[in-house]
Amino acid sequence: MTKVVKIFGLLLFAAALTSPMWLSRSTTVISAQSQHKHPGSRHMHMKNWALEPTGIPGVFPLDPRTIPKWVNQLTKPPVHVPVGTRREPSTGRNLPLYEVTEKTIQAQMLPPGFPTTKAYAYGGQVNFSESGQFPNIQTAFTAPGPTIEAVRNQRIFVHYRNELDGDLIFPVDPTIMGANVNNSPIPVPPFKPFPPGYEQFQDPIPTVVHLHGGVTPSDSDGFPEAWFTKDLQRKGPAFTSTTFEYFNAQFATTLWFHDHTLGMTRLLVEAGLEATYIIRDRNDPIAPLLPSGKFEIPLMIQDRAFNTDGSTHFTTVGDNPDIHPYWDPEYFGDTIMVNGKVWPNLKVERRQYRFRIVNGSNARFYNLKLSNGMSFIQIGGDGSYLPSPVTLTEALIAPSERADILIDFSNVPAGKKIILQNTANQPFPGGDPNDPDTTGQVMRFEVLNTPAVHPSPLPATLITIPTFVETEGIGNPKLFTLNEQESDVGEPVAVLLDGQHFDADVTETPNVGTTEAWYFQNLSEDAHPIHVHLVEFLLEDRQNIDVDRFKAYWESLNGSTLPLNHPTVRANVETAVFDPATGTVHDFLTGPSEPPSPRESGWKDTFVCPPGQVTRVQIRFAPQYSRNADLVPGRNPFPFDPTAGPGYVWHCHILDHEDNDMMRPMRVTAVRSTAGMPRAPGSPIPGSSTPASAGPAHDHRVSMSKLAPRLR
Numbered sequence: 001m002t003k004v005v006k007i008f009g010l011l012l013f014a015a016a017l018t019s020p021m022w023l024s025r026s027t028t029v030i031s032a033q034s035q036h037k038h039p040g041s042r043h044m045h046m047k048n049w050a051l052e053p054t055g056i057p058g059v060f061p062l063d064p065r066t067i068p069k070w071v072n073q074l075t076k077p078p079v080h081v082p083v084g085t086r087r088e089p090s091t092g093r094n095l096p097l098y099e100v101t102e103k104t105i106q107a108q109m110l111p112p113g114f115p116t117t118k119a120y121a122y123g124g125q126v127n128f129s130e131s132g133q134f135p136n137i138q139t140a141f142t143a144p145g146p147t148i149e150a151v152r153n154q155r156i157f158v159h160y161r162n163e164l165d166g167d168l169i170f171p172v173d174p175t176i177m178g179a180n181v182n183n184s185p186i187p188v189p190p191f192k193p194f195p196p197g198y199e200q201f202q203d204p205i206p207t208v209v210h211l212h213g214g215v216t217p218s219d220s221d222g223f224p225e226a227w228f229t230k231d232l233q234r235k236g237p238a239f240t241s242t243t244f245e246y247f248n249a250q251f252a253t254t255l256w257f258h259d260h261t262l263g264m265t266r267l268l269v270e271a272g273l274e275a276t277y278i279i280r281d282r283n284d285p286i287a288p289l290l291p292s293g294k295f296e297i298p299l300m301i302q303d304r305a306f307n308t309d310g311s312t313h314f315t316t317v318g319d320n321p322d323i324h325p326y327w328d329p330e331y332f333g334d335t336i337m338v339n340g341k342v343w344p345n346l347k348v349e350r351r352q353y354r355f356r357i358v359n360g361s362n363a364r365f366y367n368l369k370l371s372n373g374m375s376f377i378q379i380g381g382d383g384s385y386l387p388s389p390v391t392l393t394e395a396l397i398a399p400s401e402r403a404d405i406l407i408d409f410s411n412v413p414a415g416k417k418i419i420l421q422n423t424a425n426q427p428f429p430g431g432d433p434n435d436p437d438t439t440g441q442v443m444r445f446e447v448l449n450t451p452a453v454h455p456s457p458l459p460a461t462l463i464t465i466p467t468f469v470e471t472e473g474i475g476n477p478k479l480f481t482l483n484e485q486e487s488d489v490g491e492p493v494a495v496l497l498d499g500q501h502f503d504a505d506v507t508e509t510p511n512v513g514t515t516e517a518w519y520f521q522n523l524s525e526d527a528h529p530i531h532v533h534l535v536e537f538l539l540e541d542r543q544n545i546d547v548d549r550f551k552a553y554w555e556s557l558n559g560s561t562l563p564l565n566h567p568t569v570r571a572n573v574e575t576a577v578f579d580p581a582t583g584t585v586h587d588f589l590t591g592p593s594e595p596p597s598p599r600e601s602g603w604k605d606t607f608v609c610p611p612g613q614v615t616r617v618q619i620r621f622a623p624q625y626s627r628n629a630d631l632v633p634g635r636n637p638f639p640f641d642p643t644a645g646p647g648y649v650w651h652c653h654i655l656d657h658e659d660n661d662m663m664r665p666m667r668v669t670a671v672r673s674t675a676g677m678p679r680a681p682g683s684p685i686p687g688s689s690t691p692a693s694a695g696p697a698h699d700h701r702v703s704m705s706k707l708a709p710r711l712r
């Protein structure tokens with residue numbers, strides 16, 4: 001959909017005249033902006049792990065060049081099996097009950113002969129056999145954890161047990177928002193080094209699991225404050241239960257589950273608390289055409305740095321240690337691990353394989369390609385199959401995105417070795433190039449001497465993606481900025497959504513059955529993968545913006561001190577404004593609308609918001625299978641009550657950003673109303689016709705007069 005640029009020049013000009021604050025403010029802000037601009041500043045802070053203290057006497061950083069590649073053999077995680085059943089109170093039916101326990105393990109992540117690595121694992125009763133074979137049930141704990149395989153529309157319970165004890169293996173930074181397990185006072189500078197850090201924050205260890213991409217009741221969604229510690233000695237303020245119910249009332253796809261504890265997600269995922277979750281559909285017409293069994297393998301890709309004793313090398317000195325002693329804006333390891341093995345090899349037969357790729361890294365984007373230039377086919381993304389199979393020679397995968405990929409080795413000669421490479425910069429996109437000898441390599445495929453088995457052709461259409469109809473009269477579009485909060489010397493000290501802290505008042509209260517337009521106007525230098533809980537939804541488009549000018553304008557409305565100490569005055573890049581500095585009306589949009597790439601054009605739950613762009617998504621607060629015609633604002637189309645429980649969150653999936661504190665709450669409502677009926681196709685976009693019809697998000701006059709007293 002082409003965006004109509006709305007020019008409210010005269011109105012804003014009038015507002016500017018009646019509001020000298022805006023004139024003076026904008027002038028100063030624009031000049032301050034040019035002085036304080038640090039192009040690429042944060043990109044100079046890629047950690048050289050060789051120079052970082054390990055915190056352990058006699059233990060040194062492990063040089064990634066000394067780790068032999070392709071010695072580790074890739075392992076396929078086993079699959080959880082139910083341990084029994086549990087009665088579902090609302091239906092009276094017995095559902096399969098899984099038990100997932102979190103334990104400390106020593107894992108052979110480095111190649112054999114190197115020391116093992118202390119990790120946090122998920123595990124329990126698992127099956128090591130492929131489905132359809134004689135089961136091989138064992139108790140096992142792995143990092144990443146065993147896979148859960150669910151069936152569409154078949155609900156399950158998962159009981160999570162936190163058996164982690166002792167001090168958390170990585171430093172908990174007490175100066176960022178977090179699960180303050182002992183309700184301890186927040187330390188002030190000068191800060192203690194780690195180790196020992198702050199014992200009151202290291203022990204006990206809180207955890208709570210989020211099923212990423214799951215359409216899940218909020219009391220089973222792993223709200224960041226629903227954490228609990230071993231034996232439930234401590235519980236977060238939003239804790240309700242240790243048993244979660246997953247409805248699986250969504251399309252067949254690859255999800256993943258991982259820890260989501262407030263302010264500690266980056267530590268607990270780094271420690272190993274993540275696993276793949278597959279939803280299969282018994283009526284899926286595509287699945288029989290695809291590789292299965294041992295030819296279908298989840299690949300959880302993560303970067304890690306290691307020490308000579310095998311331990312994980314995590315940040316112990318923050319980027320801004322006088323403000324946040326142990327927090328870095330992004331963690332980038334210097335090795336690449338797949339399914340918990342550093343630089344593994346996979347022996348493949350001469351046939352097609354299905355790889356369900358999950359980017360489980362804290363901050364690293366991967367642009368994946370094969371070293372022989374061979375193409376591959378992407379058939380699925382986050383929340384479903386793609387509309388059509390997409391033939392690619394490279395695939396960009398942001399943290400938490402999934403890619404369901406088919407690689408056909410049937411035409412590759414036996415003995416050939418193909419490396420899965422990564423060409424993404426760190427941070428993405430404007431950061432340092434990765435090292436082609438280390439982080440530029442992910443894993444290797446070694447083609448065996450087997451008879452060639454050629455794949456089945458796929459239909460041109462895998463799934464039909466609906467067209468969303470934005471609901472009228474509900475204040476669409478919702479306008480967000482992605483902001484970096486900098487210290488006096490231009491160092492990032494936090495990353496924020498809408499200029500607000502996580503614990504500022506809830507501003508997103510979507511009504512069930514409506515379709516909202518969310519705009520993400522990225523004012524920072526890096527791409528942020530944004531994830532919204534509860535829903536799978538659609539990426540609409542992206543468009544270049546004049547960031548400096550829009551940022552100056554946004555700051556003229558809100559002030560430049562972050563986080564804001566007042567409700568955000570939202571501004572829309574589509575609305576041109578009068579700029580007193582030049583005496584003209586300026587349009588913030590600087591390029592054409594770019595549709596999603598074919599590999600982003602299916603159901604998404606995480607999408608990249610590039611710097612210098614507005615990214616527009618459409619979120620329908622309804623299950624994937626709902627038809628637009630059946631939706632009525634305020635009438636709940638979900639198979640559970642999404643308005644109950646502690647609520648949901650949306651956040652950046654760079655875990656270091658999410659933790660500090662690029663996350664906001666979202667409370668779903670069920671408000672019966674006649675005002676918000678879905679808009680008929682072809683009718684104007686709300687707010688695009690005349691300024692008089694614009695919702696509050698468009699009305700800059702009201703917003704500015706409201707804010708004026710605060711900015712004086």
Ligand SMILES: [Cu+2]
Nearest residue numbers: 528652654657
């Ligand atoms: Cu981010």
